[in-house]
Amino acid sequence: MENIQRNSTVMAPAVPVVPPKLSLARPFSPKAARRVSNYRVAVGWLLVGLWFAGLLALAWDIQWHSVVGRDGFWTPPHWMFYGAVTVAGVLCLGLVLTETFLYHRGYPGLNDQNTTRVLYLFRGPNGVILAGFGMVAMLGSAPLDDYWHQIYGIDLAVWTPFHVMLAIGIIMASIGLLYLFASEMNRRESWRPVAAPANRGQAIVSQLRDLLSPARLGLIVTSINLLASFWLLMEPTFIGKLTIGQLRIPSYSLAVAAVPLILVAVVNATRRVGAATLLGVVFLLFRFVTEVFMIWGVNYLAVDQGVTLRRDNDLQVMSTIYPAFLFLAGLVVDGIYWLTRRWRSADRLLPTVLTAVGSSLAAGLLLFLLEKPWLAYNNLMGKSVFTLSGQFQPDYWAALPAVIVIGALAGLVGLAVSVSWRYADR
Amino acid sequence: MKKFSSLFSLLGLLVLGLALTPGLALAQTAPNGDYQAGPYTVRITFDRDTFKSAQEFFLTVERLDKAAPDWQLQAEAVPLRGTSATPVKYDGNFETSEPSKRLVKLQLPISGNWFVHLTLKGSAGQGELRLPVKAEPPPVIEYWLAWLIGLSPIVGLIGFGIGQWRHVVRRKREARLVGATPTQETPVLAGLPTQVDYGEKPASVSSPKS
Numbered sequence: 293m294e295n296i297q298r299n300s301t302v303m304a305p306a307v308p309v310v311p312p313k314l315s316l317a318r319p320f321s322p323k324a325a326r327r328v329s330n331y332r333v334a335v336g337w338l339l340v341g342l343w344f345a346g347l348l349a350l351a352w353d354i355q356w357h358s359v360v361g362r363d364g365f366w367t368p369p370h371w372m373f374y375g376a377v378t379v380a381g382v383l384c385l386g387l388v389l390t391e392t393f394l395y396h397r398g399y400p401g402l403n404d405q406n407t408t409r410v411l412y413l414f415r416g417p418n419g420v421i422l423a424g425f426g427m428v429a430m431l432g433s434a435p436l437d438d439y440w441h442q443i444y445g446i447d448l449a450v451w452t453p454f455h456v457m458l459a460i461g462i463i464m465a466s467i468g469l470l471y472l473f474a475s476e477m478n479r480r481e482s483w484r485p486v487a488a489p490a491n492r493g494q495a496i497v498s499q500l501r502d503l504l505s506p507a508r509l510g511l512i513v514t515s516i517n518l519l520a521s522f523w524l525l526m527e528p529t530f531i532g533k534l535t536i537g538q539l540r541i542p543s544y545s546l547a548v549a550a551v552p553l554i555l556v557a558v559v560n561a562t563r564r565v566g567a568a569t570l571l572g573v574v575f576l577l578f579r580f581v582t583e584v585f586m587i588w589g590v591n592y593l594a595v596d597q598g599v600t601l602r603r604d605n606d607l608q609v610m611s612t613i614y615p616a617f618l619f620l621a622g623l624v625v626d627g628i629y630w631l632t633r634r635w636r637s638a639d640r641l642l643p644t645v646l647t648a649v650g651s652s653l654a655a656g657l658l659l660f661l662l663e664k665p666w667l668a669y670n671n672l673m674g675k676s677v678f679t680l681s682g683q684f685q686p687d688y689w690a691a692l693p694a695v696i697v698i699g700a701l702a703g704l705v706g707l708a709v710s711v712s713w714r715y716a717d718r
Numbered sequence: 719m720k721k722f723s724s725l726f727s728l729l730g731l732l733v734l735g736l737a738l739t740p741g742l743a744l745a746q747t748a749p750n751g752d753y754q755a756g757p758y759t760v761r762i763t764f765d766r767d768t769f770k771s772a773q774e775f776f777l778t779v780e781r782l783d784k785a786a787p788d789w790q791l792q793a794e795a796v797p798l799r800g801t802s803a804t805p806v807k808y809d810g811n812f813e814t815s816e817p818s819k820r821l822v823k824l825q826l827p828i829s830g831n832w833f834v835h836l837t838l839k840g841s842a843g844q845g846e847l848r849l850p851v852k853a854e855p856p857p858v859i860e861y862w863l864a865w866l867i868g869l870s871p872i873v874g875l876i877g878f879g880i881g882q883w884r885h886v887v888r889r890k891r892e893a894r895l896v897g898a899t900p901t902q903e904t905p906v907l908a909g910l911p912t913q914v915d916y917g918e919k920p921a922s923v924s925s926p927k928s
Contacts, residue, residue, distance in 0.1 A: 360804065364827045365772070422878050429871035436867065442771040443855045445802020445828050453861075453868030460871040467878070715886045 324401030326483065328391070329476050332417055333506045335387050336472045339423065340513055342380040343465065344578070347520050349373035351582050352589040354524070357446070359590055365438040368593055374434055380465070381427030388416035388424065406479070406718045417475060418718055423468025429461030459524075466518040473510035474561060474713035480507050503564045511713070512567055515554050516575050523547075523614055541691040542665035548615055549698040552655035555618075555625040556648050556706030561713035565630045568655075572619030579614045617662040621655035628654060649703035656699025660691070749849045752782065756845020758838045759783040771829040771853040779836065781818040789840035791820045798850075801830030829855035 353369035388410070395402045395415040408418035437454035444452075489495035502508060555568040615621075628651035629636075636643045665688070748764035758781060765776040779791055797803035808824055826832050836847040 364806065364825070418878070418881070422874070425871070425874045429874075433868075436864075438772065439856055440864070442827065442829055443858055445830070446804065453864035455868075456865075457868040457871060460869070460875060464871065464875055464878075467875075471882075712882050712886055715889045716882075717889070 318398065318403050319400040320403055321400035324399060325406065325479070326401075328394075328399075328401040328406070329479055329507075331390075332387070332420070332472060333476050333510060335383055335420070336469060336476070336510050336514075337506065338383055339380050339420075339469055339472075340510060340517065342376045342383070343469065343514075343517050346373050346376040346380070347517065347524070348582060348585050349376060350524055352586055355586045355590050356593065360594065365434075365441075369589070370434075374431065377427050377430045377465075381424060381431065384420050384424030384427060387420050388414055391416045406475075408718055417472050419468045419471030419473075419475060419716070421468070422471065423465045426461045426464030426466075426468055429464060430458055431461075433457035433461060459521075462521045462524070463518075466514065466521050469514045470511060470518060470713070471716050473507050473514055475716040475718055477505075477507040477511055477562065478714065478717055480505065499564060499566065503562070503566050503570060508562050508564065508567075511562060512558055512571050513574060515558050515571055516578055519551065519554050519575060519618075520578065520614070540687050541694060542688060544613070544663070544665040545660050545688065545691045546694055546698055548659040548663045549656035549695040550702045551615060551618065551659060552621055552625060552652040552699060553702035553706040553709070555622055555655055556652045556703050557709040557713065559625055559629050559651075560644075560648065560707060560710030565626045565633070568622035568625040568629075569619055570622070572617075572622030575614070575618045576616065579616065582614070615659060615663050617659060620662065621659050624655045624658055625651040645704070645707065648707040649700050652703025652706060653696065653699040656695060656702060660695045660699075664688075749851065753847055753849075754845075755836065755838050755847040757783070757785050757842040758789070758840075758845045760838070760847070762847075762849060769826060769851055769853045771826055771855055774823055774825045777822045777824055777834065779820045779822065779838075780816075785842040786840055787817060789838055789842075791822065792837040792839070793822045793824065794835045794837075795824060795826055795832050795851075796835050797828065798831040798833060801828060801832060803828035803830065803832075826851070826853035829853045 349369050349372035353367070353373060356367065356369050391402060391407055392413065392415045395407055402415065406417075407415040408421060409415055410421050414421075433454045437452075437458065440452055440454050489498050503512075555571060558567045558571055559565065628647060632643065632647045636647055748767050748769070750763050752759065752761050754760075761778075761780040761782055763778040763780070765778075769775060777793070781789065793808045794805055795808070796805045803826075806825070806827065808822055822836075824834065831850065831852050834849040834851055836849070838845045838847070
């Protein structure tokens, strides 16, 4: 109670601020709240690690399907993926049960403002609750997907009911983790000392230190999870072209134009220039790790199980289509945010929107020019079949208006997402 | 209310039953019998008459000939045309207590027509045998029901989105009351001391007034 009153006066002395649903009867201790936050961030990082393992396993599985086929349910990629999902689900459940227990015991670090009630009884961070349900959806989809394969065989279209269930679970888990880190990032902003940096050097060091703080870095790294999930879902679309009238626009180009959404969201939510570039660099690292892991994984499995490969394993399905120049797009977004920092300083709507749209558009156009679909197609096929003058002319350039629209919209959506992250506090 | 829930449960069961009915398929008999595989005469015995996809079953290969006693057995299930699957190799302990017999544990992961390809090797030579088997699918649910189940988690995602949107609206309203930005209001809600956000924050709110 004392804390609330003290901070209310600090923030706005004229208005007596007590948020409507804040339980005044509960004791609240900042020290205990920090302990809870540390616990959440630690669990969040464990979940990120498991989720990366899951994504590697998914890529491994897709590669296995491509070069070998689907010879059963209990393959090592499936073991790895569902193992990671199970452990992650247990962690989510553990965190919610712990916080539920502590909340009902009146622990002073938990209150109605930093926990969400679920199923009447339980309490926990809403991101973890969503991620937990995502894990349940993924695990639930496993036997159903196997059942579907038993009936209809291995060479199914990707958009089957239980693949979609898995995809929704993946998205839920990724978004849940993002909200976990976003809320902790926001809460932690209040922990830092009040002293402003004395000079530019100190400001840069401070900026860098903040960028690498556990919760903020967690948000950036988890964004990669979401991006990789998006590409995993994009994989079937990537193969085809979008037909509009006489035009057959490469859907890959449209997809890369949407990627700056996440860059804009991350820069806006963290309010740190450099976040987008860091995201791009870590994504590149992830792409490399995926490639190395898949080559090793499939070769190892093929030898172990004595199977003949249907095609060359050097051709990577997933890493080939992950955008390689994301760090350059990140640099563009960061650069525009840096250049417009004074213009945006009053937090007015128009500069904020224009910067988001402009940076997203610029990054989207850059990715459109650099991430050439025919190169990705050729990489996928292992030979130079597609060329700009052949299959992609003039369809490739016909995608430009759509790329501009998508790039601009991605900026707006990214901004909206970042606003939601900025307000996440439980 | 109780009556309605019972009625809905019954209806649900009925719908599920109807949805499952078309998948009940006819069975196929196991190809038990005596076969000649190269220099070897073998008796093949399956432990069941019908096969279901993803269900384990055992196959006993018994040597009836008097050729050289040393022999090895390899087994592979190969999908026939029309069965969307890849060949599956089986290994494991084929030994039994009797030297003339070998036991193979098989599982056909996908429904459809397969043949079990057995390769017998020994000092007498090599022999091959192809035994046709059909794996029956599990009961098939209707497409619409499958899609309903598959899309069901989206309810959670939409619910979360709506909740988050309402949360932002509520917090914005509260922030307007206080005259604070999101960064500022968080400390109020968390009950923690406030701070300065370097560089990226408007000068007007960078240092809280006390």
